[in-house]
Amino acid sequence: MSSYQHFRETASRQKKRQNASPTQVNGISGIPFETTPEERFRLTVDVERVCEQETKDGAPCYFLACRDAEGMTFSVVVWDSQWSRIQGQVEKGSKLAIDVRVPKEGYSAFTMA
Numbered sequence: 001m002s003s004y005q006h007f008r009e010t011a012s013r014q015k016k017r018q019n020a021s022p023t024q025v026n027g028i029s030g031i032p033f034e035t036t037p038e039e040r041f042r043l044t045v046d047v048e049r050v051c052e053q054e055t056k057d058g059a060p061c062y063f064l065a066c067r068d069a070e071g072m073t074f075s076v077v078v079w080d081s082q083w084s085r086i087q088g089q090v091e092k093g094s095k096l097a098i099d100v101r102v103p104k105e106g107y108s109a110f111t112m113a
Contacts, residue, residue: 022099022113027070037104040113043068044097045076047090063109064090066098075109076100082112 022040025031031041045066055061062078076098078086089096099113 027068028072028074028110029070031102035102037101037111040099040101042097042099044095047092047094047096048073049092050090062090064096064098066096076112077109078112086112 022042024042027043030043035041045064045068047064048067049065051063051065053061053063060080060083062080062083064076064078065073066076067073086096086098100110101113103109103111
C-alpha cells in the first residue's frame with residue numbers, strides 16, 4: 001500500500017468516527033487516553049455549580065462543574081450558542097445527560113459537543 005492510500009484510508013476512518021453518534025461512557029475514566037477533541041462521548045453528570053464568564057471577545061460562556069457516576073469532578077465549557085439547548089435543565093444539583101469532547105491541548109475543560 002502506498003503512503004497516499006494509507007493517508008486516504010486513515011482520513012476516511014477519522015471522518016466516519018467524527019460523524020458517528022457519541023460513545024456512551026459511565027464517567028470520564030471511560031474515555032480512551034488517545035481520544036481526539038473531534039470525538040464525542042455521552043455521559044450523565046451531577047451539576048455542582050454553573051459559572052457564567054466572558055470569552056476574550058466579551059461573549060458569555062458557561063462553565064459547569066460536574067461530577068460523573070464514578071465520582072470524578074471536571075469542568076465542561078458551554079458556549080453561548082449552545083446554552084439555549086440546556087438552559088432549562090441546568091442548575092445546581094441537577095442530573096444532566098451531556099455530550100462532551102475532551103479538552104484541546106493547553107486547556108483543562110471539556111467542551112459540550
